[in-house]
Amino acid sequence: MKNIVTKILLVLSVLLWTSAGLWAQDGGSEATVADDDKSKIRFNGLGRTLMSQTSIGGDVLKADTNTIGRLTDGEFLLDLAINATPNKTSEVQAIVRLRNEFGGFFGAGMSVEVRELWARGIIADFIKYRVGDMDLAMSPYTLFSPDEEGFVNEPAIFQPLKEVIDYEQFYTKDNTRRLQGGKLDFGFNFGTILEDLEVSSFIARIRGTDFFTVPNRLIAGGELNLSTVTFSDSLGTKADIGINLIHTFDDLQSGNAVTGIRNTVATVDYDLTIMDKGNMALNLSGESGRSNIARAERVTDADGKEENVMLSEEDDTFMDVGLTFKLKKQKLTVSASFVDVGPDFFSTGAQSKRVEFGANKTYYNRVGVDRNLRQMSTFDLSRDRSLYTFRTADRLMAYDPRYSNTLPYGDATPNRQGLKFGVNYGSDNDKVAARVNGAFLSEIRGQGTFELKDFTLIKAATDINIHKFANWKNELRLTLGVQLETTKRGGVEIEEVDLSSTLLDVGLEFELFSKFDILLGAKLFSSEGRDYIPIRENFNDIQDFPAPYIADDQETLLGVGIKYEFKKDIYMTLQYNSFNSELGSDNPNNYDFQQLFVLYNMKF
Amino acid sequence: MKRINIFYLTMIFLVLGLAGCKHEKETFDGPSLVDRFGPFRVVTDLEVSQPTVDFEGGETVFFTAQFNKNVEWVLEITGSVSGSVKIIEGFSNVLDASNATWDGGTTELPLFRNEVCNVTLMIPEEAEFMGTTTVETLSGKQYPGSIFTAFEEELSGVDVFVGNFEFELVAGIRTGNAAEGESYYIMEGTDNVVPNFFVGLVDFKATLTGNNYFQFPTTVPEDLFFNCFMLSDAGPHGLGIIDFWVDRNDNGTFEEGPDQNFRVPADYNLATWEGWRQISHPMSETGITQEDLEKVVAIRLLLISDMNAQPNPPLQVDFGIDYMTFTAGGPLEL
Numbered sequence: 001m002k003n004i005v006t007k008i009l010l011v012l013s014v015l016l017w018t019s020a021g022l023w024a025q026d027g028g029s030e031a032t033v034a035d036d037d038k039s040k041i042r043f044n045g046l047g048r049t050l051m052s053q054t055s056i057g058g059d060v061l062k063a064d065t066n067t068i069g070r071l072t073d074g075e076f077l078l079d080l081a082i083n084a085t086p087n088k089t090s091e092v093q094a095i096v097r098l099r100n101e102f103g104g105f106f107g108a109g110m111s112v113e114v115r116e117l118w119a120r121g122i123i124a125d126f127i128k129y130r131v132g133d134m135d136l137a138m139s140p141y142t143l144f145s146p147d148e149e150g151f152v153n154e155p156a157i158f159q160p161l162k163e164v165i166d167y168e169q170f171y172t173k174d175n176t177r178r179l180q181g182g183k184l185d186f187g188f189n190f191g192t193i194l195e196d197l198e199v200s201s202f203i204a205r206i207r208g209t210d211f212f213t214v215p216n217r218l219i220a221g222g223e224l225n226l227s228t229v230t231f232s233d234s235l236g237t238k239a240d241i242g243i244n245l246i247h248t249f250d251d252l253q254s255g256n257a258v259t260g261i262r263n264t265v266a267t268v269d270y271d272l273t274i275m276d277k278g279n280m281a282l283n284l285s286g287e288s289g290r291s292n293i294a295r296a297e298r299v300t301d302a303d304g305k306e307e308n309v310m311l312s313e314e315d316d317t318f319m320d321v322g323l324t325f326k327l328k329k330q331k332l333t334v335s336a337s338f339v340d341v342g343p344d345f346f347s348t349g350a351q352s353k354r355v356e357f358g359a360n361k362t363y364y365n366r367v368g369v370d371r372n373l374r375q376m377s378t379f380d381l382s383r384d385r386s387l388y389t390f391r392t393a394d395r396l397m398a399y400d401p402r403y404s405n406t407l408p409y410g411d412a413t414p415n416r417q418g419l420k421f422g423v424n425y426g427s428d429n430d431k432v433a434a435r436v437n438g439a440f441l442s443e444i445r446g447q448g449t450f451e452l453k454d455f456t457l458i459k460a461a462t463d464i465n466i467h468k469f470a471n472w473k474n475e476l477r478l479t480l481g482v483q484l485e486t487t488k489r490g491g492v493e494i495e496e497v498d499l500s501s502t503l504l505d506v507g508l509e510f511e512l513f514s515k516f517d518i519l520l521g522a523k524l525f526s527s528e529g530r531d532y533i534p535i536r537e538n539f540n541d542i543q544d545f546p547a548p549y550i551a552d553d554q555e556t557l558l559g560v561g562i563k564y565e566f567k568k569d570i571y572m573t574l575q576y577n578s579f580n581s582e583l584g585s586d587n588p589n590n591y592d593f594q595q596l597f598v599l600y601n602m603k604f
Numbered sequence: 605m606k607r608i609n610i611f612y613l614t615m616i617f618l619v620l621g622l623a624g625c626k627h628e629k630e631t632f633d634g635p636s637l638v639d640r641f642g643p644f645r646v647v648t649d650l651e652v653s654q655p656t657v658d659f660e661g662g663e664t665v666f667f668t669a670q671f672n673k674n675v676e677w678v679l680e681i682t683g684s685v686s687g688s689v690k691i692i693e694g695f696s697n698v699l700d701a702s703n704a705t706w707d708g709g710t711t712e713l714p715l716f717r718n719e720v721c722n723v724t725l726m727i728p729e730e731a732e733f734m735g736t737t738t739v740e741t742l743s744g745k746q747y748p749g750s751i752f753t754a755f756e757e758e759l760s761g762v763d764v765f766v767g768n769f770e771f772e773l774v775a776g777i778r779t780g781n782a783a784e785g786e787s788y789y790i791m792e793g794t795d796n797v798v799p800n801f802f803v804g805l806v807d808f809k810a811t812l813t814g815n816n817y818f819q820f821p822t823t824v825p826e827d828l829f830f831n832c833f834m835l836s837d838a839g840p841h842g843l844g845i846i847d848f849w850v851d852r853n854d855n856g857t858f859e860e861g862p863d864q865n866f867r868v869p870a871d872y873n874l875a876t877w878e879g880w881r882q883i884s885h886p887m888s889e890t891g892i893t894q895e896d897l898e899k900v901v902a903i904r905l906l907l908i909s910d911m912n913a914q915p916n917p918p919l920q921v922d923f924g925i926d927y928m929t930f931t932a933g934g935p936l937e938l
Binding site: 343 | 628
C-alpha cells in the first residue's frame with residue numbers, strides 16, 4: 001500500500017516537473033472574484049420559522065400513562081451570511097446563526113453561534129486556496145457522502161422538511177462532505193496528447209482531541225485529474241483520467257492517546273469517450289483502487305525517541321467499470337457496470353453514512369409502558385434532523401436492512417460483487433422524465449456462513465408534467481417513485497435469509513393559482529422477512545450476530561398541504577401529515593403520528 | 605492514427621491493468637450462524653479412550669464425543685475417593701485427543717489417587733444435556749521438581765523441631781484428607797496461655813533429605829519456585845508464615861542465632877480460603893540470593909493467632925501443609 005502511495009506521488013512529481021505550460025485556475029464555480037479592485041461587503045443568508053404540533057397514538061400507548069400525547073415545538077432561525085471581497089483575489093465569509101426555540105423568552109432557548117467561516121482567494125494568479133469550512137467530494141470510493149435511504153422520488157409535499165435536514169447537515173447534490181481545514185488547487189495546460197491537468201489537495205480536522213484519550217483525527221487527500229486532447233476527430237475519442245488519494249489518521253502527538261487509526265485509499269478513475277459522434281456517445285468509465293486500514297501505536301524506544309508502529313493492518317481492493325450509451329436527441333442514457341468491492345475495503349470518507357441509526361429521535365424516542373425505544377420509521381427519516389450526521393466514522397456504521405440492504409454504504413459498500421445498471425430518460429422540463437436504476441449483487445465473503453447473500457435492488461422514478469400534455473399555464477405534476485429490494489441466502493434453515501421491502505412514493509403538485517400550490521403526497525413502505533445484522537468491532541470485523549432480525553412492517557405516511565412561493569427561494573407551507581406504522585398484526589408496539597406544521601423559509 | 609492507438613492502449617491498460625481484485629474468501633466473517641442459533645444435537649456420545657490409565661507410567665487418557673455444531677463444553681473428572689476435580693473446557697464440535705486429553709493433573713485439590721473417576725460432559729447452553737463415563741487411575745501423575753517432603757512417613761525427631769514453647773501447640777502428621785497421598789502435617793492451637801500472637805513453630809531441617817543443605821533444581825532465585833499445598837478451615841484469626849533459613853556460620857547445621865531467615869513479604873491469611881490451596885512463589889520474593897540458596901538449612905512454619913481480632917477466650921487457629929516441593933522455571937503446574 002505504501003508503495004502505491006509512493007508511486008502515485010512520484011508520478012505526480014514527474015508530471016509537474018515535465019509540464020509544458022502553466023495556467024492558473026480561476027476557481028471555476030467556487031471562487032467568487034470581484035470585478036474590480038473595490039472592496040465589497042454583501043449580506044445574504046437564510047431565515048426559517050418552523051412550528052409543529054405532533055401527536056402520537058396507537059397500541060403502544062395502551063396502559064402507557066407517562067407519554068404525553070401531543071408535542072408542540074418549533075424554532076425561529078436566522079443565518080446571516082456576511083461576505084466580503086476586500087480585493088479581487090480574496091473573499092471571506094461568516095455565517096452567524098441566531099436561533100430561538102419556540103417558547104423561549106429573554107434568552108432562554110436562544111443561541112448565537114458561528115455556522116460557517118471561511119476565506120478563499122488566488123495566490124499569484126496561479127494557486128487557488130481556501131481555509132476554514134469547505135464542502136468537498138472526490139470520487140464515490142474516496143471522499144463522498146452517499147445518499148441516505150428511504151427516498152426514491154420524494155413527493156414535493158415532503159421536500160421542505162427534507163431540505164431543512166440537508167441544509168442543517170450541509171448535504172449537497174454533489175454529495176460533498178463538510179470539512180474544516182485548508183485546500184489548494186492549481187492547474188496546467190499542455191500542448192500535445194494531454195490537454196490540461198488539475199491538481200487539488202486538502203487537509204482537514206474531523207475530530208478534535210480531548211487532551212486525554214482521544215487524539216486529533218485528520219483527513220488529507222488530493223486528486224490529480226488530466227484530460228487528453230481528442231484523439232480522433234471523426235469519433236471524438238478522448239480520455240479523462242484521475243488519480244485520487246485520501247488518508248485519514250489520528251495525530252498521536254495530540255493528547256495522551258497512544259493508539260489511533262490509519263486509513264488510506266488510493267484510486268484511479270477514468271472516463272474514456274470511445275465515441276461521441278452526432279446523436280450518439282459511448283463512454284467507458286470506472287474506478288479501481290485499494291484501501292488500507294491500520295491501527296498505529298506510539299511507542300518510545302530505549303533512547304526516548306517516539307515513533308509510530310503499526311499493530312495490525314488490512315488491505316483490500318475494489319473495481320467499478322462500466323459502459324454508458326447516450327442518445328442525445330432522445331435524451332436517453334443507458335449504463336451498465338460491473339462492480340467488485342472487497343470485503344475488507346474500507347474508506348471512511350466514502351462509507352460513512354448520513355443516517356445515524358441508533359441516534360435519539362426527536363419525536364417520542366421512547367414510548368410504551370416499558371419505555372422501549374420506538375422503532376425508526378419513514379416518518380423519522382423524512383423529517384428528524386437529529387438522526388442525520390455529516391461526521392465520518394472509523395468503522396462501518398449501523399444500518400437498517402429494511403430501508404437499504406444492497407448498498408447501505410453507497411457505491412463503496414464493501415463485500416459486493418455484480419452488475420449495476422441505469423436508464424435515464426428526459427429532463428425536468430419535459431413532459432415525462434424517468435429513470436430506472438438497479439443492481440444485482442452478491443456478497444464476496446459470507447457472514448456467519450460460507451453461503452452468500454444475493455441482493456436485488458430496483459429503483460424507478462418518473463415525473464409526469466400533466467400541464468404540458470394539456471397545455472395548461474398552471475403546473476400539475478405527478479411524481480412516482482418505487483424501490484424494490486430483496487435479499488436472499490440459501491443454506492440450512494438457520495442460515496437462510498429472505499428479506500424484501502418496497503417503498504412507494506407518490507406525489508401530486510397542483511398550482512391552483514400563480515405560485516400557490518396544493519400538495520398531496522404519500523410514502524408507502526413495507527418490509528417482510530428476516531436477515532442477520534452484524535455487530536462490528538475494530539477493523540469492521542464482525543463480533544457477533546444478535547438474534548435474527550425479523551421484519552414485518554407496514555408504514556403509511558400521507559400528507560396534504562399548501563405552499564405559497566412569495567418569490568424564488570422564499571415560501572411558506574402549511575401541512576398536515578398522518579403516519580401509521582404496523583409492526584405485524586396485533587403488535588403492541590404499533591403506533592401512529594399526526595403532525596401539523598407551518599414552515600416559512602426565506603433565502604436572501 | 606497514432607493518437608487513436610494511444611487512446612486504445614490507455615483504455616486497455618486502465619480496464620485490464622486495474623482489474624485485478626483478489627479478496628480473502630477462505631473463511632467467513634463473524635461466528636458461525638449454525639453454532640450461534642442452530643439446534644443442538646449429539647452425534648456421538650461421550651466415550652473414554654481406555655478404561656484404566658497409568659499416569660506414572662506416562663500414559664494419558666482422552667475422551668471423545670461429537671456434536672452437530674460448535675459449542676462451549678465442560679468436561680469434569682471427579683475422583684470418587686479423593687474428591688479431586690479436573691476440568692477441561694473447550695469450544696468445538698468434536699472432543700478428541702487434541703482437546704480432551706487428561707494427563708492426570710487436577711484443577712481443584714487434592715490430587716487424584718488410584719481410584720475410579722467419574723467423568724461428566726456438560727454443555728452450559730444445553731442444560732438438559734449431560735454425558736457420563738468413568739475411568740480408573742492406576743497411578744498418579746508424576747509432577748516435576750524436587751520434593752522436600754510429602755509427609756507420608758513419620759518424621760525423625762532429629763530433623764524436625766517443634767517449638768511448643770507455650771504448651772498450646774499440637775503439631776504432627778495427620779492421616780486422611782491429605783492433598784497428596786494419605787497424610788499431611790498439621791499445626792493447631794490457641795494463643796490462650798501466653799496471649800502474645802505466637803502459637804508455635806516447626807522447623808524442618810535439610811537433613812530430612814539426607815543432606816546438610818537443600819538440593820534445589822536451580823539456585824537462581826527468580827527461577828526457583830517454592831510450592832506447597834496449604835489447608836485452612838477459613839477460621840477468622842489465623843496466620844501462617846513460612847521462613848527459609850540460611851546457614852550463615854557455615855557449620856552445616858541450623859542455629860537460629862547466627863543463621864538468617866528469609867520470608868515471603870505477605871503472610872498467609874488463613875481466613876481467606878477453605879480447604880486445600882496451592883501456594884507457589886519464586887524464591888526471589890523472599891529477597892534471598894543465589895549464593896544463599898546453596899546454604900538453606902531449614903524451613904520454618906509459624907502459626908500465629910491474631911489476638912487483636914480474637915474473642916476472649918481466643919479461638920483455635922490451625923493450618924495443614926502437604927507436598928512441599930521446589931520447581932525450576934515456574935510454579936508447580938497441576
